[in-house]
Amino acid sequence: MTESGDGAVGGVDDAGSVDVAVRLPAMRVAYNAGSLDEADLAPTWHEQLQAWLDEAIAQSLPEPNAMVLATADAHGFPSSRTVLCKGLDERGIVFYTNYTSAKSHDLTVTRYASATFPWYPLQRQVHVRGEVEKVDVAETAAYWASRPRGSQLGAWASPQSKFVDGRRDLDTALSAIERRFRDVEKIPVPPHWGGWRIRPDVVEFWQGRQDRMHDRLRFVCTDDGWTVRRVAP
Numbered sequence: 001m002t003e004s005g006d007g008a009v010g011g012v013d014d015a016g017s018v019d020v021a022v023r024l025p026a027m028r029v030a031y032n033a034g035s036l037d038e039a040d041l042a043p044t045w046h047e048q049l050q051a052w053l054d055e056a057i058a059q060s061l062p063e064p065n066a067m068v069l070a071t072a073d074a075h076g077f078p079s080s081r082t083v084l085c086k087g088l089d090e091r092g093i094v095f096y097t098n099y100t101s102a103k104s105h106d107l108t109v110t111r112y113a114s115a116t117f118p119w120y121p122l123q124r125q126v127h128v129r130g131e132v133e134k135v136d137v138a139e140t141a142a143y144w145a146s147r148p149r150g151s152q153l154g155a156w157a158s159p160q161s162k163f164v165d166g167r168r169d170l171d172t173a174l175s176a177i178e179r180r181f182r183d184v185e186k187i188p189v190p191p192h193w194g195g196w197r198i199r200p201d202v203v204e205f206w207q208g209r210q211d212r213m214h215d216r217l218r219f220v221c222t223d224d225g226w227t228v229r230r231v232a233p
């Protein structure tokens with residue numbers, strides 16, 4: 001689906017070597033995998049997101065529930081990183097993390113986040129933006145119980161986002177936590193760990209189209225309920 005006319009794909013030449021600096025301007029993909037009309041949309045943003053998520057899973061995309069989470073600190077400095085969506089319903093989108101991490105500090109200060117699901121093989125993305133709230137203790141505990149023991153130990157051991165002197169500090173911290181919980185069958189939820197829910201007021205569904213004339217349909221929460229508006233690509 002590359003549009004470059006010289007037979008080479010992206011930044012890789014026929015010999016398989018990469019010359020990215022030269023090739024970057026020529027790298028482009030023709031988007032013609034589908035379209036998105038108003039009539040195609042599910043009645044609610046979360047049903048539409050669930051439908052696209054189901055398709056991403058059915059198509060065996062890697063990490064289909066991965067989304068790029070953007071936050072800003074008190075000075076407006078933005079940061080982004082990938083997290084995994086672990087819950088989706090009419091209330092919003094849930095992910096789990098360390099409550100002392102950089103992202104959690106940002107969210108505590110600003111109470112707002114955006115997230116983007118980047119489904120490149122489907123030539124789709126979904127963007128959500130909204131206020132955040134902490135997931136309640138019972139819901140967090142239910143998800144925590146589903147995590148593998150190793151992930152639970154890691155969540156206890158890692159001071160996420162803090163500088164550490166070296167890998168050895170992390171290995172030492174993990175060993176200490178392993179000893180601490182050696183005889184404990186059900187490891188408790190760390191006090192510094194849990195879920196955040198983004199309660200969207202904007203959710204945009206993007207489908208790539210020919211000639212960069214993409215479809216963008218945006219659910220917007222208004223005083224009178226949700227509306228759908230088309231946005232120019």
Ligand SMILES: Cc1cc2nc3c(=O)[nH]c(=O)nc-3n(C[C@H](O)[C@H](O)[C@H](O)COP(=O)(O)O)c2cc1C
Nearest residue numbers: 063066081082083084096097098101102103104161
């Ligand atoms: C595919 C993928 C999934 C990830 N999922 C999570 C996640 O669900 N929760 C999390 O805290 N970090 C996750 N991470 C790590 C984050 O991207 C990030 O490095 C970490 O949360 C620290 O971010 P912060 O310092 O900005 O708070 C994931 C990274 C990748 C690449």
